[in-house]
Amino acid sequence: MASEKPKSRIRNLSTRYLNFYRYGVASILSAIAIAFLVAGYLAYLGEGHLSNLLMPVYWCYFIFIWFKVNQRVYHVEFDDEFMYVVQKGHDLVIPLENIKDVNLVSMGGVYRVDLYAKELFGDKFYFKPSLLYPFNHKKKEAVVDILWANIEKAKSKKQHFQRNALHS
Numbered sequence: 142m143a144s145e146k147p148k149s150r151i152r153n154l155s156t157r158y159l160n161f162y163r164y165g166v167a168s169i170l171s172a173i174a175i176a177f178l179v180a181g182y183l184a185y186l187g188e189g190h191l192s193n194l195l196m197p198v199y200w201c202y203f204i205f206i207w208f209k210v211n212q213r214v215y216h217v218e219f220d221d222e223f224m225y226v227v228q229k230g231h232d233l234v235i236p237l238e239n240i241k242d243v244n245l246v247s248m249g250g251v252y253r254v255d256l257y258a259k260e261l262f263g264d265k266f267y268f269k270p271s272l273l274y275p276f277n278h279k280k281k282e283a284v285v286d287i288l289w290a291n292i293e294k295a296k297s298k299k300q301h302f303q304r305n306a307l308h309s
Contacts, residue, residue, distance in 0.1 A: 250274025
């Protein structure tokens with residue numbers, strides 16, 4: 142009997158406060174946007190300058206961009222062979238060979254994962270390793286380095302196909 146290699150432990154890449162990050166920060170930003178709009182409207186009524194209405198619109202646009210970017214931030218885990226993207230109702234399993242690149246894209250600590258082949262949500266998605274990212278970046282980047290090592294190991298493995306298998 143051949144001894145099998147034990148299954149690697151699943152490591153968490155995302156913060157456990159991801160829901161707070163998505164919905165708590167979203168509600169705070171929404172409250173700020175409403176306060177800017179109300180203050181701008183009241184200043185417009187008092188002074189009559191159109192610029193009082195435009196400045197809150199700019200802030201609302203930046204908040205809208207934040208919502209669009211963070212719409213694709215998911216809870217992500219990985220092991221030696223797969224990356225698991227936890228979504229509402231189901232998990233998506235992505236082989237590590239399908240991952241093209243993992244990059245830090247924001248100073249707040251949001252990483253982008255680029256894929257070779259599209260999945261259900263497209264060819265890229267995001268994850269946030271920590272709410273306090275700038276302060277604990279060394280610890281979180283060490284986990285991303287382990288992910289990179291697993292990706293390189295998975296890409297270097299030779300895939301074994303059956304002789305009569307259909308290749309696409």
